[in-house]
Amino acid sequence: MAKTIGVTPTRMELLKLKQRVSLAQKGHDLLHEKMDALVIEFFGIVKRIREVRAGTMQQLSSAYRALSICFAMQGTIETYQAAREVTKVAEVDISTRHVMGILVPVVEAKPIERHALARGYGIHTTSSTLDDASREFERALGDLIKLAELEEGAREIALELEKTKRRVNALEYVILPNLKSMVKFISMRLDEMERENFSRLKRIKAMLEGRE
């Protein structure tokens, strides 16, 4: 039910309400545009996530296959020993980019794939299967970093989309109808008062004419 209780039916109030309706309408239109743009962004990023995720899963699968071969050829203990000798971790540079006010992370990884000699383990005591497994895992790590960046971006956009949608709905279904009903109520009340005034004047005029 429309909120008309406590509304003063004056022309001043009507003008103020009309201004509020105009602001709310403008806000609704712009927020709707923002919501549409966010939907475009969200579906774009989801599409990319799907592609990157498929590639990452494939890469991880081949990495684990290579590791299994390495375990079988070189031995589990030796593989773990070699893994402990690898010290360097991947370096990433995290910056941001804006998508309509949302800060989306941009993760740039320094080249992760390294030469066998740069990995840190001794190449004399290890098998070439370890090199293959390491290479596959380094590639998988690069893909995982890209996937993490995209998923975080999608999460941020989804949150903003939810917030914007809530505001658009509040404007569309609560604020604007309430304001419009208040405008309608005041207009009708003012018209009614004008009609009352008119008939009062007519009656007074008739009374005055009758006296004369």
Added chain:
Amino acid sequence: MSADRILQFELARLNAHLPDQQITLKDALSSLNPQVVAKDGSKHKFERMELEYISKIVHADDWDKLRLPILIGVNPKLGRGTAEISGEVEVKVISQVLGKTCRDQEIVIYRPEIAVVRAKLPTTTQYFFMVG
């Protein structure tokens, strides 16, 4: 009145991501860390791959005429899902990306086209909401 205040705050926040100052493609290409500072003080970084892609589209003489990020102007008056891009070189870039031919100072694009532009140039384009 709190709803109005929230609305005014939201409208003011719509364009907070816009850069304080745009940079030219030439500057962006020569910079080691191509980025712009937004009105809210945050940083927006351009992807080098995108800059290189644009540099192939735009003639080298126009590199200092193209200001980045390219602004996709969203104006509700144009109709829902419609946007406009102004500037001679900017229009040239967007036309090339969309495979269109346009020699005007301004180009109007629609929602599916916006999606294509944003997919190809996610960091070098930004939305600009025409509030006024």
